[in-house]
Amino acid sequence: MKRFEKHIFVCENVRPKDHPRGCCSEKGSRELRQIFKKRLKELGLNTQVRANAAGCLDACEYGITVLVYPEQIWYGGVTENDVDEIIQKHIIENKPVERLMIKDKRFNRDE
Ligand code: FES
Numbered sequence: 368m369k370r371f372e373k374h375i376f377v378c379e380n381v382r383p384k385d386h387p388r389g390c391c392s393e394k395g396s397r398e399l400r401q402i403f404k405k406r407l408k409e410l411g412l413n414t415q416v417r418a419n420a421a422g423c424l425d426a427c428e429y430g431i432t433v434l435v436y437p438e439q440i441w442y443g444g445v446t447e448n449d450v451d452e453i454i455q456k457h458i459i460e461n462k463p464v465e466r467l468m469i470k471d472k473r474f475n476r477d478e
Contacts, residue, residue: 373458375403376419399445432445442464
């Protein structure tokens with residue numbers, strides 16, 4: 368039996384304010400991960416799904432970047448308003464949330 372069925376990696380990388388690439392933490396990614404954790408716990412999913420802090424996922428221009436394994440689905444521009452939809456559709460129903468998927472083919476490829 369697997370320890371966790373899914374991992375939600377949330378980029379919490381921090382860069383200096385004047386860095387040209389910016390960072391997900393300045394957009395509120397730490398708070399976002401806490402909201403994921405809280406909702407997973409409220410729904411009783413926290414023993415099967417873990418919301419992990421990640422370093423830079425190299426999709427900074429799309430941040431806040433969230434990566435869900437094992438499906439390897441990359442989400443960009445995620446806000447707290449998207450948490451419930453990601454949990455309901457992707458985590459529970461196994462249907463990735465198309466509108467939040469990064470369109471750049473370096474991340475999500477058509478298969
Ligand atoms: S700083 Fe978040 S993906 Fe690079």
